[in-house]
Amino acid sequence: MIRFAGLAAAALLLVTTASAQQAGEPVLTGKKAFGDWKADRPGVRRLIRPDDLQKPYVSRSASNGAGLADRPEGARPLVxxxxxxxxxASGIDNPRVVRAAPNGDLFVADSKASQIRVYRLAEGSASPAQEAIFATGLTRPYGIAFYPPGDKPQWVYVANSNSVVRFAYRDGDLKAEGKPETIVPDIPANHHWTRDIAFSPDGKTLYLSVGSGSNVAEDMGAEPEGGLEQWATSAPLGATWGPEEGRADVLAFDPDGNNRRSFATGLRNCSGMTVQPQTGALWCVVNERDELGDNVPFEYATTVRQGGFYGWPWYYIGDNEDPRHVGARPDLAGKVTVPDVLLQAHSAPLNIAFYEGGSFPADYWGDAFVALHGSWNRGVRTGYKVVRLKFKDGKATGEYEDFATGFVISDDDVWGRPVGVTVAKDGALILTEDGNGTIWRVTYGDGRS
Structure with missing residues (x-):
């Protein structure tokens, strides 16, 4: 991407002005939900259902990456x-995942710089009282998790693109004291490289997401060695082989890295993963495949069920067969898990966090926030925002709502690409974006819990 310096006043106006949330605004459904960035603003609601899915190739596959502009002076996301x-903070090389330590410190994966940053904010403020580099010399770090779960973790786990490592940790550490211990080695790192990690509530299981090595398994081969029938009887449901073996999966391990097993398959690129506090269920946000048209297939957020198969590369959003793999796996028809929340195609969801803080209005409690990095394979731009997934009694309704917008300047240029989202100890929402390398703090009212 190219960074453009200096922006016209009209472009700045698009970023800094927008309608506030509109009470009673109708939910956009069907084709009306397939908008572009011009329709985005806080409060716009969408509900996309599996039946809304179009046929492949209704529109041509677009190559429409955004130009990256400097953040206009005074511009900030709209909430x-x-x-x-x-x-x-600003001027960070590549802020990606952000996670809050139990004491409130914010750990940020600065992926391209191969390091983990830490920010300790002043009470009730967005201003860092202290900031430090926790660890360096990593390999495109992304996911971060604290172990054991609870108020007194003893380790900080970091998911590199090619391994999972951990650092000894004491409450309040701003810098790792020792060298990292490798827990999971030799993770394939080509193509999709973002690895996220999470622990089960009881601390007995480490989950690791490993995205696919391609768009749609072009180089996997028609059958595995020994034949498809033998593979299907011995491998997990929907497991891939060859260069894709162990990819497009969520894997599970003991906390020490032993006892590797497959937890779920067919998740093309689960870039963000978390455990829902209310239910203990594992959730993923998934980047689906490209080159089938502007609105095919939908991205999604979903619970991840043990043994579940989510379709890639043969199917998507249920029994919709990928035209590039027609007739390859009829044995999997009827066995594809349909995701819980469908998002606009090519929005690129990268991270998810559930809100159980005490400082937002009560109806936010139990909902989830998802960061959408933004499209390239769509003729009209979408994503580039943070959305709120609506829940009722711990279950997703399927509806989602624009929460933070204003990162897009024009049809050609954006200044921000949301990546990370987490809930701070004081109940504020923390966002990262890697277009201009910034971190933001969202509060309600006076910003104090």
Whole structure:
């Protein structure tokens, strides 16, 4: 991408002005939900259902990557009425995943710089009281998790593109004292390289997402060695082989890295993973395949069920067969798990966090926030925002709502690409974006819990 310096006043106006959340705004459904960035603003709601899926190739496959511009002076994301957003830090090389330590420190994966940053914010403020580099010399770090779960973790786990390592940790550490211990070695790192990690609530299982090595398994081969029938009887449901073996999967391990097993398959690129506090269920946000048209297939957020198969590369969103693999796996028809929340195609969801803080309005409790990095394979731009997934009694309704928008300047240029989202100890929402390397803090009312 190219960074453009200097912006016209009209472009700045698009970023800094927008309608606030509109009470009683109708939910957009069907084709009306397939909008572009111009329709985005806090409060816009969408509900996409499996039956809304179009046929492949209704539109041509677009190559429409965004130009990356400098953040206009004074520009900030737009949030709903009653909320405020403040800049925490800027000028970071590549801020990706952000996770809050139990003591409130914010750990940020600075992936291209191969390091983990830490920010300790002043009480009730977006201003860092302290900041430090926790660890360096990593390999495109992304996922971060604290172990054991609870108030007194003893380790910080980091998912590199090619391994999972851990650092000894004491409450309040701003810098790792020792060298990293490798827990999971030799993870294939080509193509999709973002590895996220999470622990089960009881601390007995480490989950690791490993994205596919291609768009749609072009080089996998028609059958595995020994034949498809033998493979299907011995491998997990929907497991891939050859260069894709162990990819497009969520894997599970003991916390020490032993006892590797497959947890779920067919998740093309689960870039963000978390455990829902209310239910203990594992959730993924998934980047689906490209080159089938502007609105095919939908991206999604979903619970990840043990032994579940989510379709890739043969199917998507249920029994919709990929035209590039027609007739290859009829044995898998009827066995594909349909995701819980469908998002606009090519939005690129990268991270998810559930809100159980105490400082947002009560109806936010139990909902989830998802960061959408933004499209390239769509003729009209979509994504480039943070959305709120609506839940009722711990279950997703399927509806989602624009929460933080304003990162797009024009049809050609954007200044921000959301990546990370987490809930701070004080109940604020923390966002990262890697277009201009910024971190933001969202609060409601006076910003204090």
């Amino acid at each position: 709903p009425s009653g909320f405020s957003i403040e800049l925490v």
